[in-house]
Every structure is written in C-alpha cells, then in structure tokens.
Amino acid sequence: MKTNIILSIITLFIFTSASAQKKETVKVWGNCGMCQKTIETAAKSAGATEAEWNKETKILAVSYKGKKTNMTKIEQAVAAVGYDTQNLTATDDSYYKLPECCQYDRKNAGSVKAAEDCCKDGSKCEKDNAKCAECAKCKEGKCAECCKDGVCSTGKDCCKKA
Numbered sequence: 408m409k410t411n412i413i414l415s416i417i418t419l420f421i422f423t424s425a426s427a428q429k430k431e432t433v434k435v436w437g438n439c440g441m442c443q444k445t446i447e448t449a450a451k452s453a454g455a456t457e458a459e460w461n462k463e464t465k466i467l468a469v470s471y472k473g474k475k476t477n478m479t480k481i482e483q484a485v486a487a488v489g490y491d492t493q494n495l496t497a498t499d500d501s502y503y504k505l506p507e508c509c510q511y512d513r514k515n516a517g518s519v520k521a522a523e524d525c526c527k528d529g530s531k532c533e534k535d536n537a538k539c540a541e542c543a544k545c546k547e548g549k550c551a552e553c554c555k556d557g558v559c560s561t562g563k564d565c566c567k568k569a
Contacts, residue, residue: 428470429470429472430469433494435485436492442460446467449484449487450469453480453485454476455481458470458481467485479494489502
C-alpha cells in the first residue's frame with residue numbers, strides 16, 4: 408500500500424513537471440553561426456531550457472518551463488541583443504552593435520521606399536544601405552533633410568558626399 412502511494416506521487420510529479428515544459432518556435436532574423444550562438448544564448452538567458460536556431464529557416468525552437476518564463480520574455484531577450492523576431496523589432500542601437508557579418512536584412516527593410524539615385528549628391532539616401540533604411544527621414548521620403556551636407560541627421564553613415 409505504501410509503495411502504491413509513493414509510486415502515485417512520483418508519477419504525479421513527473422506528469423506535472425512534463426506538462427509544465429512548453430515548446431514553441433519563432434522566426435528570428437540573422438545570418439551566420441555567430442548569430443546562432445548569440446540568439447541561442449539570449450534565449451537561454453531568458454529562461455529557455457533548450458534553444459536551437461536554424462540559420463536556413465530562421466526558426467528558433469525553444470523549450471521552457473511556463474512557470475519560470477514565457478515566449479515574450481524570450482523574444483525580448485533576443486531583440487535586446489540585436490535580432491528582430493517575428494513579433495518584436497530590435498532597437499537600431501542593438502542592431503548596429505552586431506558584428507558586420509551579423510547585420511542581416513531587417514524584417515521591415517523591404518517596406519522602406521528608397522529614393523532614386525540615393526545620396527550621390529548628398530541630398531538623398533543610398534538605395535540599398537540597411538543603415539539608411541532605418542533613418543526615419545529616409546522612410547518618410549525626406550532624404551534632403553536626412554542627408555544635409557552629406558551627413559545623416561541621425562548619425563548613421565548612410566549619406567555619401569557628392
């Protein structure tokens with residue numbers, strides 16, 4: 408009888424522990440093996456017990472205990488180190504701190520309307536420059552304000568001198 412009670416308690420404990428473990432996936436932009444290490448480390452720092460990012464699919468698969476963390480906290484940690492997720496966008500500051508090889512094409516960069524012949528005369532922003540794409544003035548189509556005297560008003564190096 409005592410053995411049955413102990414076995415029941417152990418089974419209940421195992422079942423409760425297993426059910427508290429959650430598995431989820433989220434898209435995270437990045438490029439290389441260094442990105443992978445940084446993304447996985449950030450996820451684990453936010454409480455993920457397991458984290459695996461696939462650089463081809465850009466999918467981060469995580470396991471975590473629901474009582475200790477949640478997917479929002481994990482995504483916030485990943486964004487804090489410079490990587491956009493499907494639900495959050497990293498700050499420009501954290502993105503530009505990434506090594507150059509890790510500066511991926513931002514998830515919203517495709518929505519930025521580039522000006523024609525950007526920055527050749529110091530009044531327009533470069534077409535394919537990700538740093539320029541993040542400049543608010545360029546996004547608004549106000550390149551002349553952004554690239555005054557060939558220097559970006561936001562401090563980004565997206566403007567060329569004529």
